[in-house]
Amino acid sequence: MTEILIAGERLVLLPERALWWPARATLMVADAHIGKGTAFRALGVPVPAGSSDDTLARLASLLERHAPRRLVFLGDLIHARSARESGLMQRFAALHSADCDWLLVRGNHDAHAGVPPELALTVVDEPWADGPFALCHHPAPQPGRYVLAGHVHPAVRIEAGGDRLRLPCFAFGEAVGLLPAFGQFTGHADQTPTPGLHLYACAGERVLAVPHSSARRRGRA
C-alpha cells in the first residue's frame, strides 16, 4: 500500500487502480467504462464477454475491504448507451449498499451514455469541490483546489534489465492528480515522469513509485 500526502490530506493509492481517502472514508475510481465490450458487440465487433464483470468483481472486493461511506466515480462510468445491457446493470446495481453513497462526476462518455436508473447515483458536474480537492473528470487545473481527475488513462513504460513493462499508473503533478483507468477493457496513454510529475505504477499487488531514471528513456535512437 502506498500513501502520499496531497494538499495536506493522506491518500492511499490502491493497486486495484483506485484511490482511498481515509479521512472521509471515500473510495474513488475513474474511467470504469462498464459495458465497453457490450457496446462493441452491439456494433458488430466480436469482443468476448467477461471484462465488465471482472471490473465489477474488482469493485466489489474493494467495497468489501474498505467499507467506504462514499464511492466517487470520476467520470466515464458507462461506456456508451448501448452498453446499458440490463443484466449487467443489475449486477452493477447489486453492489450498492445503503450505508454508502455513490457519486458520479459527469465525464464525456456519461453525457452520451446517460445514467441507468437502476443505479442509485448522485450525478454532479465538474468541478465538484470536496475539502481541498476539486473532483473532476477532465484534468484541467482549478483555482484554489487540487484536482483529482481521470480521462487520460495514464500508464508508464518501465525498463529494467532488458525487461519492459507497461503499467497503468497514478500521476500526480503540481495542481492535478490523475487516476488510472479502473476498467479492465480500457486503453492507456503513456506518461513520462519529470521533476514536477510523480508517477506510481500499479504492478500486480503493489503500487510502486516510478523513479525518474527507470522509466524508459525514449526517442534517443
Place this chain on the structure above:
Amino acid sequence: MTAPPSDPPAPEEPTREDIRRVVASSSLARQLRAARARAKPSGAAPRPRRRAADGVLPEPDKLLSRINALYDARGWQAFAFQRTVWAGLAAGRSGLLHAGTGSGKTLAVWLGALQRAAAHPADGLQVLWITPMRALAADTALTLQHTLRDLDIGWEVGLRTGDTGSAERARQSRRLPQALVTTPESLSLMLSHADARERLAGLAAVVVDEWHELIASKRGVQVQLALARLRGWNAGLPVWGLSATLGNPDHAMQVLCGDGGLRVAGEIERPVKLDSLIPPRIERFPWAGHLGVRLLDAVIAELEASRSTLLFTNTRSQAELWYQALLEARPDWAGLIALHHGSLAREVREWVEAGLKDGRLRAVVCTSSLDLGVDFLPVERVLQLGSPKGVARLMQRAGRSGHAPGRTPHATCVPGHGLELIDAAGARRAVAAGRIEPRTAPEAPVDVLAQHLVTLALAGGFDADALRAEVMGCWSYRALDDATWAWTLDFVTRGGAALQAYPDYRKVERGDDGLYRVERADIARRHRMQIGTITADSAVEVRWAKGGKAGGKAGAAALAGGRLGQVEESFVGRLRPGDCFLFAGRVLELVAVRDMQALVRAGSASRGTVPRWAGGRMPLSTELADEMRHLVALAAGGEYPEPELQALRPLLELQARWSALPGQDERLVERIASREGHHLFIYPFAGRPVHAGLAALLAWRIARRAPATFSLSFNDYGLELLSARPVDWVAEVAAGLLSEDGLNADIEHCLNAAQLARRRFREIARVAGLTFQGYPGQGKSARQLQVSSELLFDVFTRHDPDNLLLQQARQEALCDELDAARIARTLAELRSATLRLTAPPAMTPFAFPLLVARLRERLSTEQLSERVARMVAQLERACDGVRP
C-alpha cells in the same frame, strides 16, 4: 526556428501563407509545389486522344491483321512466347507468364485478351486487370489505352482503386468500361455489392499483374478468394498471371490458376550487368560505421557519370541519411536529386516519378517503394546501397534501369562495410546460376477468410456449403477442415465458437431461406471501409504544426497544417515533443501527437536524431546466404574467384591466419577472452533474424543448465554470446545445446513469442474486422469503437483463449517473425557440420562487426566512433605485430 531569418517576423497565428513559405524553404517543398501544379483530378481514367468508345471490337481476323500491321509498323517481332500466350488465351486456358521487366509481358497478355474477347463478343466488362499498387494502376491503364489507340479499337479502359473519385465511381456504376484496372481491395469491394455477379460474370479474361508481389501476402489470398468467386460464375474464365523471375514458378501458377495452367517463360532475359563499387582500401576490421555513407565521394562520382540514377537503400532511415549526405556534399544538386519512400505523401512521390520519367532528376534515393512500377526510360543506372539481401530483389532493382534503346540494366552494389562485398558477389553468382528465392502462398489465414465471408454476406448472401466448396478451390484453403470452417462461420455470425456465443452480437445473420446475410446498414458501411485497409502497420500522418508560438510550448495550441507524409505509429511512439528526426529530407521537430497525426515544425540546424523505422527490415534470403557461405568456403581453399573477393583477400587471409575460414561443410566457432569477459562467436551465415533467434536460444539453453547472464549480438553473418564465465562449447553441445528436442517450446519461451504474437495480432484484428480505423472525417459516433489491438489481445487471451485468431497470431509469430523453421535448420547444420573451434589472439575481422553492433546498443554515436577508432588502431597494431 520555424522560419528562415530572411522572412518577416512570424505573427501570433501563422497564416497559411506563412506555413507555405516555411515549407518553401526545403528542396522537397519544390517537389510538393510542382506536384500540386500538376495535380490532376484524382481517379479519372487517363485519357489520351482517342476515338469515341463504342465498345466494339473488330472481327478476330481483322484484329489479328491490325496487330500484325502494328508490329510491322513498329519494326517489332512477335516473340514466340507472345504467340504461345495468344494461343493459350484463344483456347481458353489460364497460365503464368514470367520474365524480367521490360520484356513485353504486358503487351503479350493484353493483345491475347483482346483476341479472346474478339472471338467471344459480349457486352459490359470484358477484361479485368488486377495490379498490386494503386500508383501502378494509372500507368497501366494508360499503357493499355495507348495500345487500343494504336489498334484503332473503340474500347474504354477504366480505373478503379482507392483513389478513384466519386464522380468516376458513379459513372462506372451506371456502365462499366470494357476493361478495368483495379487493385485486390477494390475488387473485393466490388464483390461486396449485390450486382457484382451481373457486372462481372461476362468477363473474357482476368490478368493479375506483378503476381510475385502478391502471392506470398494476405492480399494474394484475397485475390485467390475473389478469383474463386469469379470462376464460380464463369467456370472457364481464363486467368493469367504476370510475374518477375521466381524461384518456384510452378507453385505461383498453381496458386493462381489451379490445375492445367500454361507456364510461359519470356525467352528474352535481358542481360543484366551487376558489379560492385570496391573501395580503394578495405579495412581489415569492418564495421557499419559513419552511418554507412563512407563511399559518398565514390557514389557522387558514379552519379556524375550517368544521366539518371536510382539509389536503392534497404530502410527508409538509410534513404533519408543518404539524401542528406548527398545534399550536403553537393548543394548545387538541390532540386536535381530527390527522395522517394513509402512514407512520403502521394503527391510528392508522384512528382518524383514524373521527374524520373521525363529525365529531370539526376538521382533519386529510394526504398523498395520504387521496386515496382512503370519503367523510367531515362534511368541508366541503379546503385544498391548496402547488402542486396536477396537475389530476386537485386534483379528486380537492376531491372529498373537500362530501358532506353541500346542499353542494358546495370546495378552496382555499394557495400556499407567490407564484408558486404561478399553479399554482392554472392548475389551476382546466384543470378548467373538462376538460383532465385521462392515465394509461397500463406496457409489458410482465418482473418482473410472471415473478412471474405462478411464481404459475400453483403452481396446478397451466401449458402454455407456452396461457399465452402468454392473457398476450398483456393490453394491456400485447399485443406480447410470442418473445425476451422465452422469456427469462422460462427465467428462472423455469433462472435465466437458455438459454445461461447457472445451476447448481444449480430453481424452476419442466417435468414429463413438458409442464406447468410448482413442486415444492418452500419455494419455494411464499416465493413466496406475496412476492405481497403490491409496495410502493414498503422500509420501516423506527419503534418506541419500550425498556430502556437514557435520555440514555446506550442503543443497545446497547434493545429494540423500541410501534410508531409506518414510514419509508423511505433516510430512516433518512441519520440517525445521536442525530439528532432530526419524525415522527407529535412530535420523536423516533433510538436505534438494527436488523433493519429504527428505535428512537426522545422528542427534546429543541428543534425536530427536518426529515426529507426520498423519499415524495410529485410532478412537475408536463404539463397543469398548459401551463396555467401560457398564463397567463403572457396576462399578457405585459396580460391578468390570474384573481384569483390580479390579486394577482400587481405581481410579474409587475416581471418584465416588468426582463426579460420569455414569450408563448405564446416562451421566456425571462435572463443576470445577480453577485459569485457568471455566471447563466443558463431558464424552460421544465415541472416540477422535467424541469428537473433539462435543467440537467444543458445543463451537460454546454456543458462538453463547453470545460471549465467549473457550479452547478445548478431548480424547477417553470425552471432556473439558474451558472458562473465567461459562457455565450454563441446560440453554444452554434448549436453544437448543444439538438440532438436523441445525446440519450438524453447523458442517460444526464450524469444518472447507472446509479445511478437501480440504485434502480429494488430494486422489480424484489422483484417478480421475487430479494429476499425474510422471514416475519413468521422464524427463522434465511431469513437466509441476505437480500441487498440493490444487491448483486444489481452481481453481475448483472458476471456476467449481458444479463439482461432489468437492461434493464427501465435503461428504467424513463430513462422514469419521468428522463422522457427530456419532456426531449426541452422541448428541442424551446426550439429552435422564439422566444427572449427578456434581461440584467436584478438578480435577477428568476422568478430569485429559483432562487437561493434553490441556496443552500438549502449553508446551514443559520438562515443561509439571514438571508441571504435581506438579499437581498430589497437587491432591494426596487433595484426602488424603478428605479421612475420
